[in-house]
Amino acid sequence: MSADAETYDLKGLNCPLPVLKARKRLAGMRPGARLWLETTDPLAVIDIPAFCKDNGHRLIESIGIDGGHRFLVERGE
Numbered sequence: 001m002s003a004d005a006e007t008y009d010l011k012g013l014n015c016p017l018p019v020l021k022a023r024k025r026l027a028g029m030r031p032g033a034r035l036w037l038e039t040t041d042p043l044a045v046i047d048i049p050a051f052c053k054d055n056g057h058r059l060i061e062s063i064g065i066d067g068g069h070r071f072l073v074e075r076g077e
Contacts, residue, residue, distance in 0.1 A: 005034035
């Protein structure tokens with residue numbers, strides 16, 4: 001687990017809210033900063049990686065957790 005990364009709780013939100021909120025939060029961070037996204041939306045396993053790829057962010061890690069997923073995202077340039 002990346003100790004320097006904040007955790008953003010997006011549990012309980014359904015598509016497209018996790019991606020929209022992640023986009024806004026990452027926009028306010030410096031390039032290279034990392035953020036854990038915690039989701040319960042089953043579509044997040046498709047949406048978050050696609051969001052990262054389309055927006056120049058790096059998906060570092062994806063972990064299944066009880067009831068959802070955690071994604072470690074590094075903000076792009």
